Amino acid sequence: MTNRRAYYNDLLSLAREKRVLHGVNTASFGLAEVRKIYKAEGIRLDYWPLPYKIKALYMCADGDSSVAVQKALPYEPKLFALVHELKHHYRDQEVIGSGMLLCGDYNANELIEKGAEVFAAEFIYPEAEFADDLRAVGIKVWTEDGVVNLKRNCKAKVSYKYLCKRLERLALIPPGKFNGVKFQKLEERMFGVPIHRRRTSRS
Ligand SMILES: [Zn+2]
Structure with a gap:
Protein backbone atom coordinates (compact mmCIF):
# COMPACT_ATOMS: atom_id res chain seq x y z
CA MET A 1 0.00 0.00 0.00
CA THR A 2 2.85 2.35 0.83
CA ASN A 3 4.35 1.67 -2.55
CA ARG A 4 1.10 2.52 -4.26
CA ARG A 5 0.90 5.83 -2.34
CA ALA A 6 4.49 6.63 -3.27
CA TYR A 7 3.80 5.78 -6.89
CA TYR A 8 0.80 8.11 -6.98
CA ASN A 9 2.65 10.89 -5.17
CA ASP A 10 5.43 10.71 -7.70
CA LEU A 11 2.87 11.03 -10.51
CA LEU A 12 1.24 14.02 -8.81
CA SER A 13 4.64 15.75 -8.73
CA LEU A 14 5.22 14.82 -12.35
CA ALA A 15 1.87 16.31 -13.35
CA ARG A 16 2.66 19.59 -11.58
CA GLU A 17 6.12 19.71 -13.08
CA LYS A 18 4.85 19.11 -16.63
CA ARG A 19 2.11 21.70 -16.19
CA VAL A 20 4.75 24.29 -15.43
CA LEU A 21 6.96 23.09 -18.28
CA HIS A 22 4.11 23.46 -20.78
CA GLY A 23 2.73 26.67 -19.25
CA VAL A 24 -0.65 25.14 -18.47
CA ASN A 25 -3.31 27.46 -17.12
CA THR A 26 -6.33 25.57 -15.76
CA ALA A 27 -8.96 27.94 -17.13
CA SER A 28 -7.66 27.97 -20.68
CA PHE A 29 -6.50 24.35 -20.96
CA GLY A 30 -8.41 22.37 -23.56
CA LEU A 31 -8.05 20.13 -26.61
CA ALA A 32 -6.12 22.72 -28.63
CA GLU A 33 -3.61 23.08 -25.79
CA VAL A 34 -3.17 19.34 -25.32
CA ARG A 35 -2.54 18.97 -29.06
CA LYS A 36 0.25 21.53 -28.74
CA ILE A 37 1.79 19.49 -25.93
CA TYR A 38 1.61 16.35 -28.07
CA LYS A 39 3.40 18.20 -30.83
CA ALA A 40 6.09 19.44 -28.46
CA GLU A 41 6.55 15.93 -27.04
CA GLY A 42 6.67 14.34 -30.50
CA ILE A 43 3.53 12.23 -30.05
CA ARG A 44 1.41 11.58 -33.11
CA LEU A 45 -2.34 11.76 -32.63
CA ASP A 46 -4.54 9.39 -34.61
CA TYR A 47 -8.26 8.98 -34.86
CA TRP A 48 -8.57 5.35 -35.89
CA PRO A 49 -11.81 3.59 -35.21
CA LEU A 50 -11.38 1.90 -31.81
CA PRO A 51 -13.51 -0.82 -30.21
CA TYR A 52 -16.29 0.67 -28.12
CA LYS A 53 -14.70 -0.20 -24.75
CA ILE A 54 -11.32 1.33 -25.57
CA LYS A 55 -11.13 5.04 -24.84
CA ALA A 56 -7.65 5.50 -26.19
CA LEU A 57 -4.42 3.68 -26.78
CA TYR A 58 -0.75 4.49 -26.50
CA MET A 59 1.73 2.93 -28.82
CA CYS A 60 5.46 3.14 -29.20
CA ALA A 61 7.96 1.46 -31.42
CA ASP A 62 11.60 2.42 -31.99
CA GLY A 63 11.18 5.75 -30.25
CA ASP A 64 8.07 6.58 -32.28
CA SER A 65 5.08 7.43 -30.11
CA SER A 66 1.47 7.71 -31.07
CA VAL A 67 -1.90 7.91 -29.43
CA ALA A 68 -5.28 7.02 -30.82
CA VAL A 69 -8.39 8.30 -29.15
CA GLN A 70 -12.05 7.37 -29.49
CA LYS A 71 -13.46 10.07 -31.72
CA ALA A 72 -16.99 9.83 -30.30
CA LEU A 73 -15.92 10.84 -26.76
CA PRO A 74 -17.44 14.10 -25.50
CA TYR A 75 -15.08 17.04 -24.98
CA GLU A 76 -14.14 16.60 -21.31
CA PRO A 77 -13.61 12.82 -21.36
CA LYS A 78 -11.57 13.19 -24.54
CA LEU A 79 -9.36 15.80 -22.90
CA PHE A 80 -8.96 13.55 -19.87
CA ALA A 81 -8.11 10.54 -22.06
CA LEU A 82 -5.45 12.51 -23.96
CA VAL A 83 -3.77 13.65 -20.73
CA HIS A 84 -4.03 10.08 -19.37
CA GLU A 85 -2.05 8.94 -22.42
CA LEU A 86 0.59 11.57 -21.70
CA LYS A 87 1.39 9.72 -18.47
CA HIS A 88 2.04 6.53 -20.44
CA HIS A 89 4.34 8.53 -22.67
CA TYR A 90 6.30 9.92 -19.73
CA ARG A 91 6.43 6.81 -17.57
CA ASP A 92 5.47 3.56 -19.23
CA GLN A 93 7.53 3.25 -22.39
CA GLU A 94 9.80 0.69 -20.75
CA VAL A 95 6.88 -1.47 -19.69
CA ILE A 96 5.41 -1.41 -23.18
CA GLY A 97 8.64 -2.00 -25.02
CA SER A 98 7.55 -2.03 -28.63
CA GLY A 99 3.87 -2.42 -28.20
CA MET A 100 0.77 -0.72 -26.95
CA LEU A 101 -1.41 -0.01 -23.96
CA LEU A 102 -5.15 -0.21 -24.39
CA CYS A 103 -6.89 2.19 -22.05
CA GLY A 104 -10.35 1.72 -20.74
CA ASP A 105 -9.91 -1.86 -19.53
CA TYR A 106 -8.98 -1.52 -15.90
CA ASN A 107 -8.54 -5.21 -15.23
CA ALA A 108 -5.29 -5.19 -17.12
CA ASN A 109 -2.35 -3.08 -15.86
CA GLU A 110 -4.41 -1.85 -12.95
CA LEU A 111 -1.71 0.25 -11.24
CA ILE A 112 -0.39 1.76 -14.48
CA GLU A 113 -3.92 2.70 -15.50
CA LYS A 114 -4.98 4.11 -12.13
CA GLY A 115 -1.72 6.03 -12.07
CA ALA A 116 -2.59 7.58 -15.41
CA GLU A 117 -5.97 8.63 -14.00
CA VAL A 118 -4.29 10.22 -10.98
CA PHE A 119 -1.84 12.04 -13.27
CA ALA A 120 -4.57 13.33 -15.60
CA ALA A 121 -6.80 14.54 -12.78
CA GLU A 122 -3.96 16.57 -11.26
CA PHE A 123 -2.70 17.86 -14.60
CA ILE A 124 -6.07 19.20 -15.73
CA TYR A 125 -7.11 20.70 -12.40
CA PRO A 126 -4.70 20.35 -9.45
ZN1 LIG B 1 -3.99 4.00 -19.94
Missing part, protein backbone atom coordinates in the same frame (compact mmCIF):
# COMPACT_ATOMS: atom_id res chain seq x y z
CA GLU A 127 -6.43 19.26 -6.29
CA ALA A 128 -5.10 22.17 -4.21
CA GLU A 129 -6.38 24.68 -6.78
CA PHE A 130 -9.74 22.92 -6.87
CA ALA A 131 -9.98 22.99 -3.07
CA ASP A 132 -9.20 26.74 -3.04
CA ASP A 133 -11.84 27.44 -5.68
CA LEU A 134 -14.32 25.34 -3.76
CA ARG A 135 -13.71 27.24 -0.53
CA ALA A 136 -14.55 30.43 -2.40
CA VAL A 137 -17.89 28.89 -3.45
CA GLY A 138 -18.62 28.25 0.23
CA ILE A 139 -21.10 25.38 -0.13
CA LYS A 140 -21.24 23.10 2.91
CA VAL A 141 -23.83 20.52 1.91
CA TRP A 142 -23.65 19.19 -1.61
CA THR A 143 -26.85 18.40 -3.50
CA GLU A 144 -27.35 17.25 -7.08
CA ASP A 145 -28.37 20.77 -8.11
CA GLY A 146 -25.27 22.13 -6.36
CA VAL A 147 -23.06 19.86 -8.46
CA VAL A 148 -24.77 21.10 -11.64
CA ASN A 149 -24.08 24.68 -10.62
CA LEU A 150 -20.49 23.81 -9.77
CA LYS A 151 -19.99 22.27 -13.22
CA ARG A 152 -21.52 25.24 -15.01
CA ASN A 153 -19.28 27.65 -13.14
CA CYS A 154 -16.19 25.46 -13.22
CA LYS A 155 -13.21 27.08 -14.94
CA ALA A 156 -11.64 23.73 -15.84
CA LYS A 157 -12.97 21.51 -18.60
CA VAL A 158 -13.90 18.50 -16.50
CA SER A 159 -16.83 16.08 -16.43
CA TYR A 160 -19.48 15.47 -13.79
CA LYS A 161 -17.75 12.20 -12.97
CA TYR A 162 -14.54 14.12 -12.36
CA LEU A 163 -16.21 16.65 -10.05
CA CYS A 164 -17.95 13.95 -8.00
CA LYS A 165 -14.67 12.06 -7.56
CA ARG A 166 -12.98 15.24 -6.38
CA LEU A 167 -15.75 15.96 -3.88
CA GLU A 168 -15.33 12.40 -2.60
CA ARG A 169 -11.56 12.76 -2.33
CA LEU A 170 -11.96 15.95 -0.31
CA ALA A 171 -14.47 14.08 1.91
CA LEU A 172 -17.21 16.60 1.09
CA ILE A 173 -19.58 13.82 0.00
CA PRO A 174 -19.62 10.13 0.97
CA PRO A 175 -18.25 7.76 -1.69
CA GLY A 176 -20.80 6.96 -4.37
CA LYS A 177 -23.31 9.56 -3.14
CA PHE A 178 -24.21 10.65 -6.67
CA ASN A 179 -23.68 7.33 -8.45
CA GLY A 180 -26.37 6.82 -11.01
CA VAL A 181 -27.41 10.48 -11.12
CA LYS A 182 -27.95 11.60 -14.70
CA PHE A 183 -26.36 15.01 -14.34
CA GLN A 184 -26.58 15.93 -18.02
CA LYS A 185 -30.33 15.31 -17.95
CA LEU A 186 -30.66 17.23 -14.68
CA GLU A 187 -28.72 20.17 -16.14
CA GLU A 188 -31.08 20.21 -19.11
CA ARG A 189 -34.08 20.23 -16.80
CA MET A 190 -32.58 23.11 -14.84
CA PHE A 191 -31.19 25.20 -17.67
CA GLY A 192 -32.62 23.88 -20.93
CA VAL A 193 -30.97 21.92 -23.72
CA PRO A 194 -27.86 23.66 -25.06
CA ILE A 195 -28.25 24.91 -28.64
CA HIS A 196 -25.65 22.52 -30.11
CA ARG A 197 -27.66 19.52 -28.85
CA ARG A 198 -31.15 20.74 -29.77
CA ARG A 199 -31.06 19.47 -33.33
CA THR A 200 -30.76 15.86 -32.21
CA SER A 201 -33.35 16.20 -29.47
CA ARG A 202 -36.42 14.03 -30.04
CA SER A 203 -38.79 15.93 -27.83
Whole structure:
Protein backbone atom coordinates (compact mmCIF):
# COMPACT_ATOMS: atom_id res chain seq x y z
CA MET A 1 0.00 0.00 0.00
CA THR A 2 2.85 2.35 0.83
CA ASN A 3 4.35 1.67 -2.55
CA ARG A 4 1.10 2.52 -4.26
CA ARG A 5 0.90 5.83 -2.34
CA ALA A 6 4.49 6.63 -3.27
CA TYR A 7 3.80 5.78 -6.89
CA TYR A 8 0.80 8.11 -6.98
CA ASN A 9 2.65 10.89 -5.17
CA ASP A 10 5.43 10.71 -7.70
CA LEU A 11 2.87 11.03 -10.51
CA LEU A 12 1.24 14.02 -8.81
CA SER A 13 4.64 15.75 -8.73
CA LEU A 14 5.22 14.82 -12.35
CA ALA A 15 1.87 16.31 -13.35
CA ARG A 16 2.66 19.59 -11.58
CA GLU A 17 6.12 19.71 -13.08
CA LYS A 18 4.85 19.11 -16.63
CA ARG A 19 2.11 21.70 -16.19
CA VAL A 20 4.75 24.29 -15.43
CA LEU A 21 6.96 23.09 -18.28
CA HIS A 22 4.11 23.46 -20.78
CA GLY A 23 2.73 26.67 -19.25
CA VAL A 24 -0.65 25.14 -18.47
CA ASN A 25 -3.31 27.46 -17.12
CA THR A 26 -6.33 25.57 -15.76
CA ALA A 27 -8.96 27.94 -17.13
CA SER A 28 -7.66 27.97 -20.68
CA PHE A 29 -6.50 24.35 -20.96
CA GLY A 30 -8.41 22.37 -23.56
CA LEU A 31 -8.05 20.13 -26.61
CA ALA A 32 -6.12 22.72 -28.63
CA GLU A 33 -3.61 23.08 -25.79
CA VAL A 34 -3.17 19.34 -25.32
CA ARG A 35 -2.54 18.97 -29.06
CA LYS A 36 0.25 21.53 -28.74
CA ILE A 37 1.79 19.49 -25.93
CA TYR A 38 1.61 16.35 -28.07
CA LYS A 39 3.40 18.20 -30.83
CA ALA A 40 6.09 19.44 -28.46
CA GLU A 41 6.55 15.93 -27.04
CA GLY A 42 6.67 14.34 -30.50
CA ILE A 43 3.53 12.23 -30.05
CA ARG A 44 1.41 11.58 -33.11
CA LEU A 45 -2.34 11.76 -32.63
CA ASP A 46 -4.54 9.39 -34.61
CA TYR A 47 -8.26 8.98 -34.86
CA TRP A 48 -8.57 5.35 -35.89
CA PRO A 49 -11.81 3.59 -35.21
CA LEU A 50 -11.38 1.90 -31.81
CA PRO A 51 -13.51 -0.82 -30.21
CA TYR A 52 -16.29 0.67 -28.12
CA LYS A 53 -14.70 -0.20 -24.75
CA ILE A 54 -11.32 1.33 -25.57
CA LYS A 55 -11.13 5.04 -24.84
CA ALA A 56 -7.65 5.50 -26.19
CA LEU A 57 -4.42 3.68 -26.78
CA TYR A 58 -0.75 4.49 -26.50
CA MET A 59 1.73 2.93 -28.82
CA CYS A 60 5.46 3.14 -29.20
CA ALA A 61 7.96 1.46 -31.42
CA ASP A 62 11.60 2.42 -31.99
CA GLY A 63 11.18 5.75 -30.25
CA ASP A 64 8.07 6.58 -32.28
CA SER A 65 5.08 7.43 -30.11
CA SER A 66 1.47 7.71 -31.07
CA VAL A 67 -1.90 7.91 -29.43
CA ALA A 68 -5.28 7.02 -30.82
CA VAL A 69 -8.39 8.30 -29.15
CA GLN A 70 -12.05 7.37 -29.49
CA LYS A 71 -13.46 10.07 -31.72
CA ALA A 72 -16.99 9.83 -30.30
CA LEU A 73 -15.92 10.84 -26.76
CA PRO A 74 -17.44 14.10 -25.50
CA TYR A 75 -15.08 17.04 -24.98
CA GLU A 76 -14.14 16.60 -21.31
CA PRO A 77 -13.61 12.82 -21.36
CA LYS A 78 -11.57 13.19 -24.54
CA LEU A 79 -9.36 15.80 -22.90
CA PHE A 80 -8.96 13.55 -19.87
CA ALA A 81 -8.11 10.54 -22.06
CA LEU A 82 -5.45 12.51 -23.96
CA VAL A 83 -3.77 13.65 -20.73
CA HIS A 84 -4.03 10.08 -19.37
CA GLU A 85 -2.05 8.94 -22.42
CA LEU A 86 0.59 11.57 -21.70
CA LYS A 87 1.39 9.72 -18.47
CA HIS A 88 2.04 6.53 -20.44
CA HIS A 89 4.34 8.53 -22.67
CA TYR A 90 6.30 9.92 -19.73
CA ARG A 91 6.43 6.81 -17.57
CA ASP A 92 5.47 3.56 -19.23
CA GLN A 93 7.53 3.25 -22.39
CA GLU A 94 9.80 0.69 -20.75
CA VAL A 95 6.88 -1.47 -19.69
CA ILE A 96 5.41 -1.41 -23.18
CA GLY A 97 8.64 -2.00 -25.02
CA SER A 98 7.55 -2.03 -28.63
CA GLY A 99 3.87 -2.42 -28.20
CA MET A 100 0.77 -0.72 -26.95
CA LEU A 101 -1.41 -0.01 -23.96
CA LEU A 102 -5.15 -0.21 -24.39
CA CYS A 103 -6.89 2.19 -22.05
CA GLY A 104 -10.35 1.72 -20.74
CA ASP A 105 -9.91 -1.86 -19.53
CA TYR A 106 -8.98 -1.52 -15.90
CA ASN A 107 -8.54 -5.21 -15.23
CA ALA A 108 -5.29 -5.19 -17.12
CA ASN A 109 -2.35 -3.08 -15.86
CA GLU A 110 -4.41 -1.85 -12.95
CA LEU A 111 -1.71 0.25 -11.24
CA ILE A 112 -0.39 1.76 -14.48
CA GLU A 113 -3.92 2.70 -15.50
CA LYS A 114 -4.98 4.11 -12.13
CA GLY A 115 -1.72 6.03 -12.07
CA ALA A 116 -2.59 7.58 -15.41
CA GLU A 117 -5.97 8.63 -14.00
CA VAL A 118 -4.29 10.22 -10.98
CA PHE A 119 -1.84 12.04 -13.27
CA ALA A 120 -4.57 13.33 -15.60
CA ALA A 121 -6.80 14.54 -12.78
CA GLU A 122 -3.96 16.57 -11.26
CA PHE A 123 -2.70 17.86 -14.60
CA ILE A 124 -6.07 19.20 -15.73
CA TYR A 125 -7.11 20.70 -12.40
CA PRO A 126 -4.70 20.35 -9.45
CA GLU A 127 -6.43 19.26 -6.29
CA ALA A 128 -5.10 22.17 -4.21
CA GLU A 129 -6.38 24.68 -6.78
CA PHE A 130 -9.74 22.92 -6.87
CA ALA A 131 -9.98 22.99 -3.07
CA ASP A 132 -9.20 26.74 -3.04
CA ASP A 133 -11.84 27.44 -5.68
CA LEU A 134 -14.32 25.34 -3.76
CA ARG A 135 -13.71 27.24 -0.53
CA ALA A 136 -14.55 30.43 -2.40
CA VAL A 137 -17.89 28.89 -3.45
CA GLY A 138 -18.62 28.25 0.23
CA ILE A 139 -21.10 25.38 -0.13
CA LYS A 140 -21.24 23.10 2.91
CA VAL A 141 -23.83 20.52 1.91
CA TRP A 142 -23.65 19.19 -1.61
CA THR A 143 -26.85 18.40 -3.50
CA GLU A 144 -27.35 17.25 -7.08
CA ASP A 145 -28.37 20.77 -8.11
CA GLY A 146 -25.27 22.13 -6.36
CA VAL A 147 -23.06 19.86 -8.46
CA VAL A 148 -24.77 21.10 -11.64
CA ASN A 149 -24.08 24.68 -10.62
CA LEU A 150 -20.49 23.81 -9.77
CA LYS A 151 -19.99 22.27 -13.22
CA ARG A 152 -21.52 25.24 -15.01
CA ASN A 153 -19.28 27.65 -13.14
CA CYS A 154 -16.19 25.46 -13.22
CA LYS A 155 -13.21 27.08 -14.94
CA ALA A 156 -11.64 23.73 -15.84
CA LYS A 157 -12.97 21.51 -18.60
CA VAL A 158 -13.90 18.50 -16.50
CA SER A 159 -16.83 16.08 -16.43
CA TYR A 160 -19.48 15.47 -13.79
CA LYS A 161 -17.75 12.20 -12.97
CA TYR A 162 -14.54 14.12 -12.36
CA LEU A 163 -16.21 16.65 -10.05
CA CYS A 164 -17.95 13.95 -8.00
CA LYS A 165 -14.67 12.06 -7.56
CA ARG A 166 -12.98 15.24 -6.38
CA LEU A 167 -15.75 15.96 -3.88
CA GLU A 168 -15.33 12.40 -2.60
CA ARG A 169 -11.56 12.76 -2.33
CA LEU A 170 -11.96 15.95 -0.31
CA ALA A 171 -14.47 14.08 1.91
CA LEU A 172 -17.21 16.60 1.09
CA ILE A 173 -19.58 13.82 0.00
CA PRO A 174 -19.62 10.13 0.97
CA PRO A 175 -18.25 7.76 -1.69
CA GLY A 176 -20.80 6.96 -4.37
CA LYS A 177 -23.31 9.56 -3.14
CA PHE A 178 -24.21 10.65 -6.67
CA ASN A 179 -23.68 7.33 -8.45
CA GLY A 180 -26.37 6.82 -11.01
CA VAL A 181 -27.41 10.48 -11.12
CA LYS A 182 -27.95 11.60 -14.70
CA PHE A 183 -26.36 15.01 -14.34
CA GLN A 184 -26.58 15.93 -18.02
CA LYS A 185 -30.33 15.31 -17.95
CA LEU A 186 -30.66 17.23 -14.68
CA GLU A 187 -28.72 20.17 -16.14
CA GLU A 188 -31.08 20.21 -19.11
CA ARG A 189 -34.08 20.23 -16.80
CA MET A 190 -32.58 23.11 -14.84
CA PHE A 191 -31.19 25.20 -17.67
CA GLY A 192 -32.62 23.88 -20.93
CA VAL A 193 -30.97 21.92 -23.72
CA PRO A 194 -27.86 23.66 -25.06
CA ILE A 195 -28.25 24.91 -28.64
CA HIS A 196 -25.65 22.52 -30.11
CA ARG A 197 -27.66 19.52 -28.85
CA ARG A 198 -31.15 20.74 -29.77
CA ARG A 199 -31.06 19.47 -33.33
CA THR A 200 -30.76 15.86 -32.21
CA SER A 201 -33.35 16.20 -29.47
CA ARG A 202 -36.42 14.03 -30.04
CA SER A 203 -38.79 15.93 -27.83
ZN1 LIG B 1 -3.99 4.00 -19.94
